[in-house]
Amino acid sequence: xxxxxxxxxxxxxxxxxxxxxxxxxNLPALLDEIDDALRDVDHEIICVDDASDDGTDAVLAxxxxxxxxxxxxxxxxxxxxxxxLRSGVKAARAEWIATLDxxxxxxxxxxxxLLRARAEAGxxxxxxxxxxxxxEDSAGKRWASRFANTLRxxxxxxxxxxTGCGIKLFEREAFLELPAFDHMHRYLPALMQRAGWRTxxxxxxxxxxxxxxxxxxxxxxxxxxxxxxxxxLWLLRRSACAVADxxxxxxxxxxx
Numbered sequence: 001x002x003x004x005x006x007x008x009x010x011x012x013x014x015x016x017x018x019x020x021x022x023x024x025x026n027l028p029a030l031l032d033e034i035d036d037a038l039r040d041v042d043h044e045i046i047c048v049d050d051a052s053d054d055g056t057d058a059v060l061a062x063x064x065x066x067x068x069x070x071x072x073x074x075x076x077x078x079x080x081x082x083x084x085l086r087s088g089v090k091a092a093r094a095e096w097i098a099t100l101d102x103x104x105x106x107x108x109x110x111x112x113x114l115l116r117a118r119a120e121a122g123x124x125x126x127x128x129x130x131x132x133x134x135x136e137d138s139a140g141k142r143w144a145s146r147f148a149n150t151l152r153x154x155x156x157x158x159x160x161x162x163t164g165c166g167i168k169l170f171e172r173e174a175f176l177e178l179p180a181f182d183h184m185h186r187y188l189p190a191l192m193q194r195a196g197w198r199t200x201x202x203x204x205x206x207x208x209x210x211x212x213x214x215x216x217x218x219x220x221x222x223x224x225x226x227x228x229x230x231x232x233l234w235l236l237r238r239s240a241c242a243v244a245d246x247x248x249x250x251x252x253x254x255x256x
Contacts, residue, residue, distance in 0.1 A: 013041055013042040013043060013094060013096075014038065014041055014042070014043045014044075014094050014096055014097075014098055014115070015043070015044050015045075015046060015088075015089075015092035015093060015094035015096070015097050015098070015172070016034055016038075016043060016044070016045045016046065016097075016098045016099070016100065016111075017046050017048065017085060017088030017089055017092060017097055017098070017099045018030070018034075018045065018046070018047045018048070018088070018099070018100055018101075018102050019048050019050060019081050019084035019085050019088065019099075019101070019102060020047055020048065020049055020050065020052065020056060020084075020102030021049075021050040021051070021052050021056075021078065021081075021084075021102070022052045022053065022054040022056060022212060023052070023054075023056055023102035023103055023104075023211075023212055024052070024054045024055045024056045024058075024059045024211075024212075025210070025211025025212055026102060026103055026104040026209075026210065026211050026212060027047065027056065027059055027060065027063065027102060028059060028062075028063055029104065030100070030102065030104045030108065031045060031047075031063055031067065031070065033107075033108040033109070034100070034108040034111070035067075036108070037108040037109050037110075037111050037112060038108075038111060038112070041112075041115070043069065043094075044069045044070075044071060044092070044093060044094065045067070045069060045070045045071070046071045046072075046073065046088040046091055046092060047060055047070065047071070047072050047073070047088075047102070048073045048074075048075070048084040048085070048087050048088045049072065049073065049074040049075065050075050050078050050079060050080070050081070050083070050084045051074070051075045051076065051077055051078040051079070054212075057072075057074060060072045071091065073087055073088065073091060075087065080182050080183070081183075081185055082180070082181070082182055082183055082184045082185045083182070085099060085185050086180055089172055089175055089176060090176065092172055094172065095171065095172055095173070096118070096169065096170070096171055096172065097169070097170055097171075097172050097175065098111055098114065098167070098168070098169045099166060099167065099168050099169075099170075100166055100167050101166030101167075103209050103212065104207065104209065104210060104211075105166070105206060105207050105208070105209055106130065106165070106166050106167040106204070106206070106207075107167075107204065107205035107206070107207055109205065110130065110167055110202075110204040110205055111167075111169075113202060113204070114128050114130070114167070114168075114169040114202055114204075115169070117169075117200060117202050118169055121198075121200055122198065124197060124198045125197070125198045125199065125200055126170055126171045126174040126192055126197035126198070126199070127168065127169070127170040127171075127174070127188060127189060127192045127197065127199040127200075128168065128169040128170070128199070128200050128201075128202050129160055129162070129163065129165060129168050129188065129189055129199060129200070129201050129202070130162070130165035130166070130167035130168060130201075130202060130203075130204035131161050131162045131165060131201040131202060131203050131204060132162050132165050132204060132205075132206040133203045133204075133206075134205075134206060155229060155232075155233060156187070156190045156229075156232060156233070156236065158187075158189045158190040158193055158199075159189075159199075160189040160190075160199065160201055161201055162201065163186050163187060163188065163189055163190075164186055165204065165206075167204055168188065170188070170192070174192065174195065174197060175188075177195060178191045178192070178195060179191070179235065181231070183228050186228065187228065187232055189201075190232060190236070194235070194236060
């Protein structure tokens with residue numbers, strides 16, 4: 001298969017969406033790694049610059065000069081990771097989307113693993129979520145993440161050990177049918193399950209950040225997380241998942 005081949009508006013086999021805010025130091029190497037990991041897969045890469053002010057736009061422009069399969073979107077105002085993710089998915093040309101964080105901590109070498117897991121999964125699986133078995137973060141961040149994942153799992157019953165991992169694979173159409181709100185990217189498994197689909201967790205690698213700094217601290221993440229959990233519990237209680245089967249109609253004789 002010819003990598004990067006695009007002969008029509010929906011010719012890509014896979015769209016990779018990379019939300020990024022102030023990640024100028026991480027993106028060039030990350031883009032190279034994505035292409036190396038998917039050398040046998042037709043793909044496009046969509047980087048969504050969430051109004052960065054560190055020169056990310058110039059870095060992406062330079063990267064695009066040698067990558068015709070790279071598409072760059074830029075938010076006029078900083079809108080958050082969930083908004084950047086949705087902007088990229090809406091612009092994507094493929095039926096399936098892979099996502100990675102722009103900080104380089106997700107390993108693009110795990111993308112083929114997710115694709116293999118999708119090929120082996122049932123047709124009702126519409127999201128495969130990365131599971132960082134070994135975290136390369138500070139002790140405080142690891143503790144906060146374990147606490148948040150435990151609390152979320154007990155309240156939402158989404159059977160997902162790690163919803164904060166940025167590397168995921170999901171169907172574009174299924175994602176766009178989900179309710180959109182700030183921080184929704186942390187609740188994709190529960191939202192997909194609410195919509196009637198199955199989700200799977202796949203162990204993936206995790207790497208230390210090499211450049212820049214994290215955009216979240218434990219306190220702000222906790223305060224936002226409490227509000228989000230309350231909203232998700234309300235949404236799940238009010239959900240009504242209706243499944244409609246299309247009927248086959250035949251020509252009927254019309255009586256006078």
